[in-house]
Each structure stands twice: as C-alpha cells, then as structure tokens.
Amino acid sequence: MLDLLRSRPPRTSLQAPLYTDPDMFALDIDGIFATQWLFATTDAEIPDPGDYVTVEFGTLSLIIVRGDDGTVRALHNVCRHRGARVMTDRRGSTARLTCAYHSWTYNTDGTLLHASSPGETFDRTCFSLRTAHVRSICGLIFVCIAADPPTDIDDLEEAVTPYLAGFDIASAKVATQIDLLEEGNWKLTMENNRECYHCGGHPELACSLFATWGLxxxxxxPELAADWDRSLLADAALQERCDRHGLPWKIIEHLTDRDAGFRISREALDKTGESFSVTGDRLSQKLLGDLPDFRLGRTSLHVQPNAWFHGLSDHVITFAAYPVSADRTLVRTTWLVAEDAVAGEDYDVDELTYVWRHTNAQDADFVQLAQQGISSPGYVPGPYMRSEDQVEAFISWYTAHMSSHLDGHLDGHREGRAQA
Ligand code: FES
Ligand SMILES: [Fe+2]
Structure with missing residues (x-):
C-alpha cells in the first residue's frame, strides 16, 4: 500500500487496489477511521437522556448515547463479557443497554449494572463498556477512538464556531433522515462530493447552486462566464448583508495541513438566494436559531475524512459517509429545521428534501459508475482537472495520513526485528 501511495503522481487518482481491495479497506479503517476525529451524529438526534444512535465505520461500531446526566458519550458497541454487539438498532431511546447474548446490562454511561451468576471475585466496576472520545462542536458530534486524538480539533472548533453558532443545531428538530447505500469505496464518495465538475448531472441542484462552485x-x-458574473454579484450582495449583521463569510481552508482538516465558506445561492429549492425560495418558514435574515446563502463545511454540511437560514443538512466495505459506503443525510417549525405548516418534508434526494441519488450513480470502471482491468489512474482542486486536497490528506500511519508501523517492525 505504501508503494502505491508513494508512487502517485500529483493531481492523479489513486491506483485501483486502493479503491477495491478488502485488505486496503481494512488498512483505511486502521489508519484513518481509528486515528482521526469522525463526524458521527448531531445533538439534535439525541436530545433526551437515553437517546442513542449507533454508527459503524467498517468493523468499528460505536453507540453515541446521552446519559441521565445529559452528557453525550461514545461507547464501543462491544460487550465486555464475550464481545457481542450490544445495540443493533440504528437509533432508539433506552434506560439501559442490554446485550442480547447473556443479558449483561449497562447504564447509559457505560457502567455495568448487572451480570447474572457472577463468581465471588467478579468486580462489576472493571467491565464498563469502553469509551471513545466525543466532542460536540456547535451541535455536530465528532468521535475519535484513538488514545490521543488529534488536538487540532480545537482549531477547527475555534474557526467554525462563528459561522455555525447562529444555526443552533443542537436545539434544531430533525425533519427527516435518509440513508443511502452507495456502491462505491468511501473515498469515491468523498471525491465526488469535492467537485462540481459533474454538476451538469444535477439539474435540481443547479437551480440554486452556482455551476461555478470550485472555480x-x-x-x-467561457461557457460559464455569465454564471460566474452572476455569482460574483450575488456574493458581493451577500457579503454586504453579512457585514451588516456581523456574520463571517470569508473562506477558511485547512484541508491538507491539519489532522482535523476542514474548509468552511459562506457563499451566495442563485435565484432568490434563500435556500436549496428550485426557485431559491425558503423551504421552511421558520428561521433557524437566532439568524437575522433568510438570505444568508449557504454556509458549507467540509471536514476530513467523512462529512460535509450545508447551513441555510431555514434548514441545515448534514451528510455523513460511513464506510461499509471496500466497495460500499453508507451516506446518511439529515435535514434539520427550527425547533418550533411544524411539519405540514412551516415545511413540507417532500419539498424540503426534493433537491438533495435527487442530488444524492445522482451522486450515488456517479460513485457506482466510478467504482465499476476502477474495478475493471482497463483502469489506469487519471488526472484531476483545474476545478478538482478539492479532490486533490482530499486525496493528498488521505495519502499523507495513510503513509505516515504505515511508516510508523514499518518503523515498529524494523525496531522489533533489530531488537530480536
Ligand atoms: S456477550 Fe454480552 S452478555 Fe455475553
Ligand atoms: Fe454531485
């Protein structure tokens, strides 16, 4: 794997095995998903004590649960008796976490409450569910299973908070959530999301998203010159409005120089400029949080390695990519509206989700096509175009992190051999 990573020419897609080989997928889980901060869920999805969601990154399974004390914890979904998976539902609400195998029962903080017929020396306190690090940033919950998580998540939090705080994501209401299983490697899902070179394939999204995104x-x-001019005017008007309201709008980009790599921006939308609708009009009648205006464009955040977000004045959409296998990725999309927005009155779920339901389905097709082609013996890596800078940034980040992870392992082996 290290040879394949090191031999990649700049601005070139990866060699086929990095997208198709189950052993390389296992290394991805080890080198990326077991070492980095990962987007898991939102506070809005687990508002009350006992609420939980389970998330899976390959073989890694975690329970994200709000305890009786209101604290959110990330618990390894692995029973401390003989290792069975404890919670099997995607989400739910429960006072206790009970393993189906021999009924060991845990509190929502992970401590073991009950194990039947224990031996005399059995000490319950030694068998709590193992915990992972958890961090809520403006209502977005990130987890990390590494013993020493990357500390630059602090920088991410500091940078994005002025952009995200006004949405009050933690108090928002989940309008709906849709899971889509993409038939492609997780890196293809992320690469696809990082460019608009393919946006001709998104007729619904193209109504409100300027086709010049990423340029x-x-x-x-030349064929996008008129769109470019219109986007510049719209961005200038948006920036003036943001300045008036004291809201940030400048792009902050640290996609390759951080562990917790990210990019955040606030950019104008086309048409009436309020939301991701065919007309650009708002899709919910209630403003989120304490936002002062419906015309605040889209605040878009991308976080390495597995998430992206769009914040509109009327709703927020979160996207999480959960790798399933070398050639499958679960994309979970969640639409959040204001806490007091009423379905059927302030918003209609079908209308709210219309653009991204179609866009996600189209993206899933693109990812599948890419996976199919890359799996063929005819595939050779191809070049990233000028509008694919962020694809290159993602792959550079991935390549650097995997290489240093594998290098560390090689060093460990070499030291072991030298000592032997
Ligand atoms: S493995 Fe969970 S109770 Fe036995
Ligand atoms: Fe797309």
Whole structure:
C-alpha cells in the first residue's frame, strides 16, 4: 500500500487496489477511521437522556448515547463479557443497554449494572463498556477512538464556531433522515462530493447552486462566464448583508495541513438566494436559531475524512459517509429545521428534501459508475482537472495520513526485528 501511495503522481487518482481491495479497506479503517476525529451524529438526534444512535465505520461500531446526566458519550458497541454487539438498532431511546447474548446490562454511561451468576471475585466496576472520545462542536458530534486524538480539533472548533453558532443545531428538530447505500469505496464518495465538475448531472441542484462552485477567475470556462458574473454579484450582495449583521463569510481552508482538516465558506445561492429549492425560495418558514435574515446563502463545511454540511437560514443538512466495505459506503443525510417549525405548516418534508434526494441519488450513480470502471482491468489512474482542486486536497490528506500511519508501523517492525 505504501508503494502505491508513494508512487502517485500529483493531481492523479489513486491506483485501483486502493479503491477495491478488502485488505486496503481494512488498512483505511486502521489508519484513518481509528486515528482521526469522525463526524458521527448531531445533538439534535439525541436530545433526551437515553437517546442513542449507533454508527459503524467498517468493523468499528460505536453507540453515541446521552446519559441521565445529559452528557453525550461514545461507547464501543462491544460487550465486555464475550464481545457481542450490544445495540443493533440504528437509533432508539433506552434506560439501559442490554446485550442480547447473556443479558449483561449497562447504564447509559457505560457502567455495568448487572451480570447474572457472577463468581465471588467478579468486580462489576472493571467491565464498563469502553469509551471513545466525543466532542460536540456547535451541535455536530465528532468521535475519535484513538488514545490521543488529534488536538487540532480545537482549531477547527475555534474557526467554525462563528459561522455555525447562529444555526443552533443542537436545539434544531430533525425533519427527516435518509440513508443511502452507495456502491462505491468511501473515498469515491468523498471525491465526488469535492467537485462540481459533474454538476451538469444535477439539474435540481443547479437551480440554486452556482455551476461555478470550485472555480476561480482563472479557471472559469467561457461557457460559464455569465454564471460566474452572476455569482460574483450575488456574493458581493451577500457579503454586504453579512457585514451588516456581523456574520463571517470569508473562506477558511485547512484541508491538507491539519489532522482535523476542514474548509468552511459562506457563499451566495442563485435565484432568490434563500435556500436549496428550485426557485431559491425558503423551504421552511421558520428561521433557524437566532439568524437575522433568510438570505444568508449557504454556509458549507467540509471536514476530513467523512462529512460535509450545508447551513441555510431555514434548514441545515448534514451528510455523513460511513464506510461499509471496500466497495460500499453508507451516506446518511439529515435535514434539520427550527425547533418550533411544524411539519405540514412551516415545511413540507417532500419539498424540503426534493433537491438533495435527487442530488444524492445522482451522486450515488456517479460513485457506482466510478467504482465499476476502477474495478475493471482497463483502469489506469487519471488526472484531476483545474476545478478538482478539492479532490486533490482530499486525496493528498488521505495519502499523507495513510503513509505516515504505515511508516510508523514499518518503523515498529524494523525496531522489533533489530531488537530480536
Ligand atoms: S456477550 Fe454480552 S452478555 Fe455475553
Ligand atoms: Fe454531485
């Protein structure tokens, strides 16, 4: 794997085995998903004590649960008796976590409450569910199973909080959530999300998202010149409005120079500029949090390695990619509206989800096509175009982190051999 990573020419897609080989997928789980902060869920999805969701990254399974004390914890979903998976539902609410195998029962803080017929020396306090690190940033819950999680999540929090705080995601209401199983490697899901080179395949999204996303003045092709000019005017108007309200709008990008790599921006939408609808009009009648205006464009956040988010004044959409196997990725999309927004009155779920339901389905098709082609003996890595800078940023981040993880292992083996 290290050879394949090191031999990648810049701005070139990866070699096929990195997208298709189950052994390489296992290394991805080890080198990326067991070492980095991962987006798991939102506070809005587990508002009350006992509420939980289970999330899986390959073989890694975690229970994210709100305890009786209101604290959110991430618990390894592995029974301390003989290792069975404890919670099997995707979400729920429970006072106790009970393993189905021999009924060991845990509190929502992970402590073992009950194990039948214990021996005399059995000490319950030694068998709590193992915990992982958990961090809520403006209502977005990240987890990390590493003993020493990357500390630059602090920088991410500091940078994104001024952009996200006004949405009050933690108090929002889940309008709906849709899981989509993409037939492709998780990296193809993320690569696809990082460019709009394929946005001609998104007719619904193209109504409100400028087709020039990801381009710069130097890279706009002649056929998009009119869209580019319109987007500049819309961005200037948005920036003036944000300045008036004291809201940040400048792009902050640290996609490759951090563990917790991210990019956040606030950019204008086309048409009436309020939301991701065909007309650009709002899709919910209630403003989120304490936002002052419906025309605040889209606040878009991308976090390495597995998530992206769009914040509109009327709703927030979170996207999480959970790797399932070398050629399958679960994409979970969650639509959040204001706490007091009423379905059927303030918003209609079908209308709210219309653009991204279609966009996600189209993206799933693109990812599947890519996986199919890359799995063929005819595949050779291809070049990233000028509008695919963020694809390169994602792959650079991945390559650097995997290489250093594998390097560390090799060093360990070498030291072991030298000592032997
Ligand atoms: S493995 Fe869970 S109770 Fe036995
Ligand atoms: Fe897309």
């Amino acid at each position: 710069t003045a130097d890279t706009v092709p």
